[in-house]
Amino acid sequence: DAKTTQPPSMDCAEGRAANLPCNHSTISGNEYVYWYRQIHSQGPQYIIHGLKNNETNEMASLIITEDRKSSTLILPHATLRDTAVYYCIVTTRGATNKLIFGTGTLLAVQP
Amino acid sequence: DTGVSQDPRHKITKRGQNVTFRCDPISEHNRLYWYRQTLGQGPEFLTYFQNEAQLEKSRLLSDRFSAERPKGSFSTLEIQRTEQGDSAMYLCASSATGASGANVLTFGAGSRLTVL
Numbered sequence: 001d002a003k004t005t006q007p008p009s010m011d012c013a014e015g016r017a018a019n020l021p022c023n024h025s026t027i028s029g030n031e032y033v034y035w036y037r038q039i040h041s042q043g044p045q046y047i048i049h050g051l052k053n054n055e056t057n058e059m060a061s062l063i064i065t066e067d068r069k070s071s072t073l074i075l076p077h078a079t080l081r082d083t084a085v086y087y088c089i090v091t092t093r094g095a096t097n098k099l100i101f102g103t104g105t106l107l108a109v110q111p
Numbered sequence: 112d113t114g115v116s117q118d119p120r121h122k123i124t125k126r127g128q129n130v131t132f133r134c135d136p137i138s139e140h141n142r143l144y145w146y147r148q149t150l151g152q153g154p155e156f157l158t159y160f161q162n163e164a165q166l167e168k169s170r171l172l173s174d175r176f177s178a179e180r181p182k183g184s185f186s187t188l189e190i191q192r193t194e195q196g197d198s199a200m201y202l203c204a205s206s207a208t209g210a211s212g213a214n215v216l217t218f219g220a221g222s223r224l225t226v227l
């Protein structure tokens with residue numbers, strides 16, 4: 001699986017958009033980008049995933065660059081409850097479905 | 112269905128004791144995973160089941176660790192002769208097979224182990 005690089009921490013004002021970057025310059029053609037988040041004292045929670053097209057769901061939007069070497073998770077209107085560690089994971093959709101987590105980005109939403 | 116359940120949520124034990132954690136996955140999910148997480152780190156993969164078959168084990172899973180999923184439903188993770196380095200949050204997750212479930216894991220809240 002390709003390695004990902006994320007900033008260790010970011011701040012965002014409540015009500016503003018939170019844009020979380022992820023670099024995955026060694027991504028291969030059959031690898032997907034997955035985002036999970038982990039709120040304090042809870043297990044990780046799936047947010048969104050994509051291959052090469054931009055994706056949007058009720059939680060967030062995922063923007064993947066044309067060369068697929070980086071992506072951005074966008075929380076359009078961050079709330080205090082979005083304070084969490086956000087993990088970007090690149091993996092194939094193989095038989096194992098095993099996810100390898102890095103250390104993620106701690107997003108602190110400020111009131 | 113209330114999601115993935117783990118029990119106990121917290122366990123304090125003395126070094127050398129055995130501990131067992133239980134995980135009840137989402138009922139229609141046939142894949143089940145165990146992860147371990149220490150402070151400031153992301154979850155680390157330990158092992159994975161498809162139905163009752165244990166298909167993959169991490170090198171992190173020493174011979175003191177054993178996981179079972181006897182009937183393809185709930186799973187147990189046992190740690191024998193606990194060491195202080197085993198102190199961590201033990202997370203269980205489950206997923207469905209097929210394209211819709213690929214890499215979409217539902218995690219439980221975890222079982223926190225403290226070894227004194």
